[in-house]
Amino acid sequence: MPDPATEKLFARLDELAPEGYNFGFHIRYSRPALVRNTYRSDWSREYSRRKFILNDPAVVWPLVNDGARRWSEIDMPDPLGVFPAAAEAGYAYGAAFGYGPVESRSLGSIGRGDREFTDAEIAEIEGLVRELHVLTEEREDLRPRQRAALELFASGRTYDAICFDLGISRTALKNRLRGARRVLNAETNTEAAQRAQERGLLGTGSYLGITSGLPRNDRD
Structure with missing residues (x-):
């Protein structure tokens, strides 16, 4: 099951x-050990397609700075036009956040279309x-064999x-998938695959939520 304390914080972030x-x-x-993305899927696809992450000011700034900064206040080049x-x-306004040591950095951004985020x-x-x-x-962490099995399961x-x-x-x-469920504290293989994807443990070629071809017994 999801960690209640973590999910409570994400609920407030929502x-x-x-x-x-x-x-x-x-x-x-x-x-990353954990990823949470709630941007619209069309923007996420466009962001990935145009490889914006390679030079996104909202990523570069929090990589080297602790704290928070509105997008409009980030004085950095934006050669890709992110x-x-x-x-x-639809995301005219936003802010970037960075925290933690360089060897285990946490960062991200928020966006909206109607106004700047307030100081509060x-x-x-x-x-x-x-x-x-x-x-x-x-x-x-997942063992390599568990990750490989879960990645193939996630692909359908x-x-x-x-x-x-x-x-x-x-x-x-079945033993490898059972071990992956234990590591990820998941009841089903689908839930384990979703959590692994959120934590960045699966390759970018994995597609979750595919029902066609998935084993019917999701707890084996």
């Missing part, structure tokens, strides 16, 4: 930034980010197809 946000917590070796593209997509809103969100950084610090393959791809028996596959 209230303060209802139009969308994207945060990565404890980024190590370019991989901010104009965000405004066109930004201060509260900054506090939430710091609390979430602390709460998400220690997480047991059947048990038989996964066993063929990995060259293992059905019993071995």
Whole structure:
């Protein structure tokens, strides 16, 4: 089940930034321990397609600065035109947040279309980010074999197809998925795949929420 303390903080973040946000917590070796993205899917796809993350001021600023800064206050080059593209997509206003040591950095941004975030809103969100950084610090990682099995499951393959791809028996596959569920504190394989995706543990080629081809017994 989801961690109640963490989900309570995210619920408050949902209230303060209802139009969308994207945060990565404890980024190590370019991989975050936890990701939460509530921006609209069309903007997320466009952001990914145009590879904005390579030079997004709202990412670069919190990489090297602690605290919070409105997008309009970030005095950095925007060669890819991330901010104009965000405004066109309905996110004309926003703020960036950064916290933590360089070897385990947490950062992200919030956006909206109608007005700037107030000082009080930004201060509260900054506090939430710091609390979430602390709460998400220690997480047991998936073993490579568990990650491989879960990644194939998330892509929509059947048990038989996964066993063929990995060259293992059905019993071995069930054991790997059971271990992944335990690490991720999930009741079902689908829930485990979703949590692994949120934590950045699965490859970018994984697609969640696919029902076609998924094993019917999701707890095996």
